[in-house]
Amino acid sequence: MNQKPQESSNDGAIVICPDGPILVRGEFEIVTPSGGAVPRTRKTVALCRCGASAIKPYCDGTHKLIGFRTEYPATPGTKEAT
Amino acid sequence: MKIPDARGPISGGLFRLLADGTGDVSAAQGALHRLIEGQLALTDDVIDDGDVQLALFCLYELHYGGLDGVDNRWEWNPGLITLRQMLEEPFELALRSAARSSAGSVQPAPAAGLDSDAVADLLFGLAGQDGGPGMSRHVAKKATLGQLREFLVHKSIYQLKEADPHTWAIPRLTGRAKAALVEIQADEYGGGRPDRMHSALFARTMRGLGLDDVYGGYVDAVPAVSLAAVNMMSLFGLNRRLRGAIAGHLAIYEMTSSRPNQLYGNGFRRLGFGADVTAYFDEHVEADAVHEQIAGRDLAGGLVEAEPGLLPDVLFGATAALAIDARLAAHIMGAWETGTSSLKPPVPAGV
Numbered sequence: 532m533n534q535k536p537q538e539s540s541n542d543g544a545i546v547i548c549p550d551g552p553i554l555v556r557g558e559f560e561i562v563t564p565s566g567g568a569v570p571r572t573r574k575t576v577a578l579c580r581c582g583a584s585a586i587k588p589y590c591d592g593t594h595k596l597i598g599f600r601t602e603y604p605a606t607p608g609t610k611e612a613t
Numbered sequence: 614m615k616i617p618d619a620r621g622p623i624s625g626g627l628f629r630l631l632a633d634g635t636g637d638v639s640a641a642q643g644a645l646h647r648l649i650e651g652q653l654a655l656t657d658d659v660i661d662d663g664d665v666q667l668a669l670f671c672l673y674e675l676h677y678g679g680l681d682g683v684d685n686r687w688e689w690n691p692g693l694i695t696l697r698q699m700l701e702e703p704f705e706l707a708l709r710s711a712a713r714s715s716a717g718s719v720q721p722a723p724a725a726g727l728d729s730d731a732v733a734d735l736l737f738g739l740a741g742q743d744g745g746p747g748m749s750r751h752v753a754k755k756a757t758l759g760q761l762r763e764f765l766v767h768k769s770i771y772q773l774k775e776a777d778p779h780t781w782a783i784p785r786l787t788g789r790a791k792a793a794l795v796e797i798q799a800d801e802y803g804g805g806r807p808d809r810m811h812s813a814l815f816a817r818t819m820r821g822l823g824l825d826d827v828y829g830g831y832v833d834a835v836p837a838v839s840l841a842a843v844n845m846m847s848l849f850g851l852n853r854r855l856r857g858a859i860a861g862h863l864a865i866y867e868m869t870s871s872r873p874n875q876l877y878g879n880g881f882r883r884l885g886f887g888a889d890v891t892a893y894f895d896e897h898v899e900a901d902a903v904h905e906q907i908a909g910r911d912l913a914g915g916l917v918e919a920e921p922g923l924l925p926d927v928l929f930g931a932t933a934a935l936a937i938d939a940r941l942a943a944h945i946m947g948a949w950e951t952g953t954s955s956l957k958p959p960v961p962a963g964v
């Protein structure tokens with residue numbers, strides 16, 4: 532049952548989910564362009580990147596209904612684009 | 614939890630045994646043992662057998678909040694564990710066969726060598742084949758107030774202890790999968806705020822519709838399949854050998870949750886209910902869009918990367934969840950389409 536712990540920085544981590552949202556965990560604030568706080572009720576959030584969520588900036592799963600497809604994140608060598 | 618009404622000889626015998634903590638336990642267990650053997654031989658569908666499901670539900674309950682008036686030491690009574698295993702065995706077989714028939718169209722996955730992204734992909738693919746939001750669409754557009762209340766009664770069996778069955782898995786996991794499950798569960802339990810616990814939000818929704826929010830208060834009102842849906846989670850959660858299944862169950866549960874909860878919320882809004890009632894559903898739209906990513910990739914995927922041999926059980930947990938959910942939805946919609954109640958008629962006294 533050996534598992535390599537995933538490397539992560541203390542400040543937070545952003546996970547680019549294939550065909551889905553951007554997951555953000557750690558210490559951060561979400562603000563509007565003018566600096567107002569965006570209400571946030573959980574530590575780790577999923578930010579919509581398909582544009583179709585009804586609760587933007589958060590993801591509500593709608594990306595699955597619209598068949599949103601992403602290129603694989605540009606992390607050279609981790610995986611070939613599909 | 615208050616001890617429910619017996620639904621047949623097994624649950625009746627069990628309740629008598631539990632109430633009589635001082636009697637000749639081994640004799641009573643011997644008799645119950647033979648009774649269960651006899652009853653199981655007569656049962657053709659364990660999932661739909663109210664007597665079996667209620668007995669299992671109460672046996673599991675000894676590991677959760679306990680049963681009113683029952684000595685806590687029963688939890689680890691070896692004879693009682695044996696009885697539970699007698700019921701669990703055919704139940705697990707029935708779940709495996711239900712899972713096989715619901716997963717008929719899934720391509721067989723390679724036995725090993727899937728990375729976490731591929732596991733998440735596989736699970737998202739399964740979730741995408743889910744029969745569709747038939748019941749949630751009905752709730753959104755047409756359900757009557759009475760149907761919304763029935764819907765909450767069915768859900769209350771699990772939602773008033775939401776997340777608890779999956780929590781059993783935490784000490785059985787390591788590394789990435791464990792961290793993922795803890796992250797999800799922390800959110801389920803309100804991130805340190807008791808009023809934000811999902812079970813507490815659900816209780817608020819129930820009160821908003823004038824329902825009793827006491828845990829287990831509606832066990833007597835629901836059919837066997839509603840109990841089976843919760844027993845399935847306890848079976849997966851309480852048996853370490855099924856840790857793959859509980860991970861798969863949670864992943865698929867999260868993956869098939871955001872959209873239906875949006876529609877459920879709309880149904881309650883349509884009938885004029887406010888944020889106190891819909892908060893539970895609104896919370897799940899947002900939370901489960903986060904959880905499905907973590908549960909698919911880090912929990913289920915991380916587990917399969919660490920223990921590749923668990924992939925078939927992860928898929929079993931996921932497809933069994935879909936199959937039982939579909940049965941429950943079919944039962945409820947079937948009743949509603951004929952204008953009847955999906956709840957159990959009250960049992961005449963003296964069963």
Ligand code: FES
Binds near residue numbers: 580589591593
């Ligand atoms: S990325 Fe999930 S709804 Fe847009």
